[in-house]
Every structure is written in C-alpha cells, then in structure tokens.
Amino acid sequence: MKRIIVMALAVMCILPVAAKDKKKEEKSNKPVFTTIKENPITSIKDQNRSGTCWDYSTLSYFESEILKATGKTYDLCESFVANKTYMERAIQVVRLHGDCQFAQGGSAEDVLSTLKTHGICPEDAMPFPGSLYGDSLNNFNEFFDLMEPYVDAIATNKSKKISNQWKVGLQGILDAYLGKCPEKFTYEGKEYTPKTFVQSLGINLDDYVSITSYTHHPFYTAFPVEVQDNWRNPLSYNLPMDEMMQVIDNAVAQGYTVAWGGDVSEEGFTRNGLAYAIDGQAAKDLTGSDAARWLKLSAEKRRSIIDSLGVNVPEIVPTQEMRQERFDNWELTDDHGMLIYGLAKDQNGKEYYMVKNSWGESGDYKGIWYMTKAFIAANTMDFLINKNAIPAEIRKKLGI
Numbered sequence: 001m002k003r004i005i006v007m008a009l010a011v012m013c014i015l016p017v018a019a020k021d022k023k024k025e026e027k028s029n030k031p032v033f034t035t036i037k038e039n040p041i042t043s044i045k046d047q048n049r050s051g052t053c054w055d056y057s058t059l060s061y062f063e064s065e066i067l068k069a070t071g072k073t074y075d076l077c078e079s080f081v082a083n084k085t086y087m088e089r090a091i092q093v094v095r096l097h098g099d100c101q102f103a104q105g106g107s108a109e110d111v112l113s114t115l116k117t118h119g120i121c122p123e124d125a126m127p128f129p130g131s132l133y134g135d136s137l138n139n140f141n142e143f144f145d146l147m148e149p150y151v152d153a154i155a156t157n158k159s160k161k162i163s164n165q166w167k168v169g170l171q172g173i174l175d176a177y178l179g180k181c182p183e184k185f186t187y188e189g190k191e192y193t194p195k196t197f198v199q200s201l202g203i204n205l206d207d208y209v210s211i212t213s214y215t216h217h218p219f220y221t222a223f224p225v226e227v228q229d230n231w232r233n234p235l236s237y238n239l240p241m242d243e244m245m246q247v248i249d250n251a252v253a254q255g256y257t258v259a260w261g262g263d264v265s266e267e268g269f270t271r272n273g274l275a276y277a278i279d280g281q282a283a284k285d286l287t288g289s290d291a292a293r294w295l296k297l298s299a300e301k302r303r304s305i306i307d308s309l310g311v312n313v314p315e316i317v318p319t320q321e322m323r324q325e326r327f328d329n330w331e332l333t334d335d336h337g338m339l340i341y342g343l344a345k346d347q348n349g350k351e352y353y354m355v356k357n358s359w360g361e362s363g364d365y366k367g368i369w370y371m372t373k374a375f376i377a378a379n380t381m382d383f384l385i386n387k388n389a390i391p392a393e394i395r396k397k398l399g400i
C-alpha cells in the first residue's frame with residue numbers, strides 16, 4: 001500500500017511538470033510580431049449581430065483613404081449605407097420577381113455606389129446602432145425576420161400590377177431599425193447634405209477599382225465576380241494570382257490600405273487573431289493524428305490544435321489552379337470583408353498582413369488579425385483599391 005501511495009505521489013509530481021512543458025511549448029510557438037509597415041487606420045468598430053462586414057470594412061477603407069489624402073479623421077455612418085443599400089437591393093429583387101437573393105450581406109461596391117449616388121453622413125448624424133430597439137449594438141435578427149418575408153411577398157406577388165406603396169412600407173421598416181437618413185445635418189459648425197458632405201472629404205470616387213484572380217475569364221479583362229452578394233454586378237479586373245498579390249504589397253508599401261473580401265471559414269482562420277493557409281495533411285502528421293482521428297475531431301478542437309502549433313503550422317503553397325478549383329466547388333466563398341493596412345513578420349521571418357476586423361476589440365490583438373500571405377493568396381475573392389496604388393506596369397496591362 002505504501003508503495004502504491006509513493007508511486008501515486010510521483011505521478012502527481014510528474015503531471016504538473018508535463019503540463020508546464022506543454023504550456024511552455026505552446027508559448028514558444030506563439031508568434032512574436034515585428035511591424036514592417038503600418039498605415040494609419042481609424043478606430044475598431046463592432047458590427048455585432050449583423051451581416052454588415054461589407055459596410056464596416058469598406059467605410060473603414062474610405063476613412064483610411066481620407067486620412068491619407070487629408071490627414072483628417074472621420075467616423076462615417078454604416079447605418080446610412082445599410083438603409084440605402086437594402087432598399088436598392090429590394091428593388092432589384094422585386095424587379096426580378098424574386099429570382100435573386102435578398103440578404104444582409106453585400107460587397108464593397110454597395111458602399112462605393114452609395115457614396116456616389118446618395119453621399120454619406122457622419123456616424124452621429126443618425127441614431128447609434130441598436131439604440132432604436134433597445135440594444136447597445138446592431139442586432140439584425142428581428143429586423144431581417146421582418147424584412148425578408150416582406151420583400152419576398154412583394155417579389156412573388158401574383159398580381160398583374162403592383163403599386164409603389166411597398167417601398168413606403170419597406171422604408172418604414174428600414175427607418176425604424178436603422179434610423180432615417182438625414183437630408184441635412186451640421187458637422188463642425190457647417191451645414192451639409194449627404195452629397196455635399198461626401199464632396200468635402202478630399203477623395204475622388206472615380207479612383208477606385210476592384211481586383212480579382214480567376215481563370216474562367218481572360219486575364220487583364222474585367223468581369224462581375226459570380227457570387228450572390230455581388231448583386232450590383234460591378235466589374236473586377238482579373239489578374240494572375242502573383243500580380244494580384246503584387247498589387248496588395250505595392251499598396252501597403254506606398255501607404256494605401258485595401259478593402260479585402262474573402263473566405264474566413266477555413267480552419268486556419270482562428271478566433272484569436274491569426275490566419276494560416278493550413279496544409280491539412282502536414283498538420284495531421286505534426287500532431288501525430290491519423291486521418292480518421294483528425295476528421296473525427298470537432299472543428300473547434302482542430303482549431304485549438306492549430307493554435308497550439310502557432311508559427312509552426314504548415315502552410316500550403318497556393319496556386320492559380322487551386323484558387324479556381326476551390327471557387328468552382330464552393331469552397332472559396334465571400335464570407336467576410338476586412339481592411340488590410342500593414343505588414344509584419346514573426347520570429348521565423350514569415351510575413352503577415354495586418355488586417356483590421358469589425359468584431360470589436362476581440363482576439364489576442366484587440367480587433368486586429370495577422371493573416372499570412374499564403375492565406376490571403378488562397379482565400380481572396382476580390383478587393384477594392386485605389387488605382388494609384390497599383391504598380392505602373394500592371395495598370396498599363398489593365399488599361400487604367
């Protein structure tokens with residue numbers, strides 16, 4: 001009995017040491033970043049329970065563009081853009097008798113189109129997000145539970161003719177949850193309309209173009225990327241993957257930011273502020289897991305293992321063919337919009353883009369994500385950029 005107790009005590013002594021070693025190993029794998037280039041951005045915001053990353057990320061992009069051009073910091077109003085965009089999207093759905101999608105998501109083009117057509121207002125010219133229905137931030141659950149069937153009922157109506165009153169009703173819903181868009185407001189002691197305000201911001205809205213990279217259309221031509229939330233069908237310039245990445249690198253180096261849209265549903269995109277283009281087979285080998293055991297693990301558990309590998313996570317080498325295959329088989333989707341604004345490297349010399357998110361100050365880096373170049377190359381759907389940030393030789397190929 002005495003021997004058993006001694007052995008048990010010995011095991012108990014060993015376990016904390018083993019746990020300590022494991023923690024030490026995980027800590028040593030955690031990236032230590034050195035900033036290479038960091039361009040100015042505005043404050044982190046929180047889209048909360050709303051599918052408006054496209055709105056937050058692209059307005060954040062324009063705030064950075066204004067900051068670069070004028071040195072002035074603005075807080076532009078996401079609710080204004082959402083109010084105008086959802087009405088225009090509903091009109092298209094009705095026009096097409098419901099043969100397209102009405103949803104919370106959108107694209108960078110929705111923001112650019114709103115700025116060009118309707119203008120913009122500062123954040124405090126409309127009610128704070130969520131405040132009209134007693135929430136502290138956006139919560140679109142009830143809002144869209146009302147709007148989606150409303151729009152569907154009009155779009156699929158069996159009448160031979162519909163009236164324009166449905167727009168009055170829908171505008172009432174939009175205004176009730178988002179607030180009315182102001183016709184006039186005062187900012188820093190001066191009166192503006194949304195159109196005169198956007199004209200005062202010091203940027204040229206004709207300077208912005210969209211970039212993508214797929215092989216089902218010829219390179220150096222433009223086409224509308226075929227995803228549902230790209231409902232306005234704006235054209236994106238099609239570049240080979242390597243040149244697409246050159247555009248991002250050049251933009252960051254020259255002091256520009258990038259309004260990025262892409263796929264964050266991959267296991268390599270962690271909730272702690274990191275994103276890697278995971279090589280699944282190599283990751284299984286590193287963790288000592290056979291394929292059957294690895295596949296049985298929950299996505300959360302696999303992400304936890306990936307987090308523990310840290311800078312030692314094995315990554316794929318993205319290719320043009322891989323991008324196309326994943327787009328065509330629905331693996332590469334337009335999940336999220338974010339803002340690329342800088343470049344950093346870890347202790348092993350691997351480079352990461354510094355990316356501003358719109359989930360509040362979440363994750364290990366207070367709302368900032370570090371996303372490897374391999375992740376961005378593999379998972380970019382498209383991005384909005386100032387044409388002056390594109391290298392001259394590539395602009396020449398595109399004719400812009």
